[in-house]
Amino acid sequence: MADERFTRKELNAGTLLAPLPAVMVTCGTPQAANVFTVAWTGIICTHPALTYISVRPARYSYGIIKETGEFAINLTTSKMARAADFCGMKTGKKTDKLKKCGLHTAKPFKISAPIISESPLALECKVKEIRQFGTHDMFIAEILAVNVDGRYIDSKGKINLQQAGLMAYSHGEYFALGRKLGNFGFSSHAK
Ligand SMILES: Cc1cc2nc3c(=O)[nH]c(=O)nc-3n(C[C@H](O)[C@H](O)[C@H](O)COP(=O)(O)O)c2cc1C
Numbered sequence: 001m002a003d004e005r006f007t008r009k010e011l012n013a014g015t016l017l018a019p020l021p022a023v024m025v026t027c028g029t030p031q032a033a034n035v036f037t038v039a040w041t042g043i044i045c046t047h048p049a050l051t052y053i054s055v056r057p058a059r060y061s062y063g064i065i066k067e068t069g070e071f072a073i074n075l076t077t078s079k080m081a082r083a084a085d086f087c088g089m090k091t092g093k094k095t096d097k098l099k100k101c102g103l104h105t106a107k108p109f110k111i112s113a114p115i116i117s118e119s120p121l122a123l124e125c126k127v128k129e130i131r132q133f134g135t136h137d138m139f140i141a142e143i144l145a146v147n148v149d150g151r152y153i154d155s156k157g158k159i160n161l162q163q164a165g166l167m168a169y170s171h172g173e174y175f176a177l178g179r180k181l182g183n184f185g186f187s188s189h190a191k
Contacts (some may be wrong), residue, residue, distance in 0.1 A: 015040075022084050022169035024074040025053055026098075026122075027064045027113045030156075033105060035097050035116070036061045037088030039169050040136060041073060049143040051125060060093045065139060069127040070111040073148070074119035077165040078176040083118075084167070085174070107181035108137035110144035121148040 020039045028034045040054035051073065055062050065071050076084045083101035090097060098105060098116070105114035108124050115122035125141035131136075154160050166177045 016171060018170035019168035019175065020170070022076055022088070022167065022174065023053075024076055024080070024084055024087055024116055024119065026074060027061050027068065027071045028114055029068075029112050030105065030114050033098060033114050034061050034064055034092035035074075035083050035087050036092065036102070038073075039175050044140065048138060050128070051123060051143055052138050052140050054133075054138045056136055060091045062137070063190065065127065066130065068112065070113050071125050071127070071139070071141070072108060072111065072113050072115045073123040073125060074116040075121045075161075075164075076167045077118070077120060079165060079168050080116075080118055081167055081174045087185075106147070108145070110146055115147050120149045120152050120161060120166070121159070 001172050019122040021041065022037055022039050023041055024035050025038045025041075026033055026035045036059060038053045038055070042052060044050040044052055053071065053073065061071075080103075085102055086101055087097045090100075091146070104117035108122075111124045111126065113124075115124070123143045124145040124147055126144050127139050127141045129140040131139050131140065148159060149164075152159055152161055152164055162180065168175045168177055
């Protein structure tokens with residue numbers, strides 16, 4: 001049924017998908033690691049587990065990832081909001097952003113680039129393909145390992161990120177994830 005109660009407005013076509021994760025992408029080596037913030041990311045496929053990050057070629061990290069063929073996607077929490085913003089504002093060309101933000105690194109399982117210890121979950125990724133579109137190049141990557149803070153694995157081995165305090169990004173603003181509304185499929189379970 002058509003709803004005429006409110007006026008809808010057309011805006012110019014743009015990238016207004018929200019909320020998105022603002023992840024911190026680590027790259028490089030344990031001795032020379034860099035980190036930058038990425039909102040243009042997502043999952044492409046379940047099997048094989050494929051993800052992407054879209055990166056402007058001007059970013060310092062772009063060359064590192066292109067050369068090493070690896071990166072890690074570190075999920076961010078409310079506590080990491082300031083660091084995520086900082087690492088998305090400053091280049092790592094001359095600054096050790098991880099150090100400056102007081103972040104620690106942890107050992108990855110399958111790649112060389114370190115992950116961020118403060119992040120509850122990191123995806124260790126290997127680049128499969130780089131696609132050029134315009135402003136950003138898309139790094140399509142295979143997820144080789146999921147690196148989780150053990151505190152978020154319950155006694156049954158299930159990942160439970162509810163207590164992690166994950167953060168979301170919506171049109172230039174950072175938000176703490178709020179109240180849980182239901183579990184996947186909860187609409188289908190008869191009461
Ligand atoms: C919330 C947020 C999201 C961002 N998303 C992206 C992104 O998806 N792709 C990108 O190329 N840059 C993105 N940036 C900008 C880079 O993180 C920023 O230019 C950073 O300083 C690059 O660091 P680097 O020069 O050390 O690689 C984002 C910045 C912020 C704050």
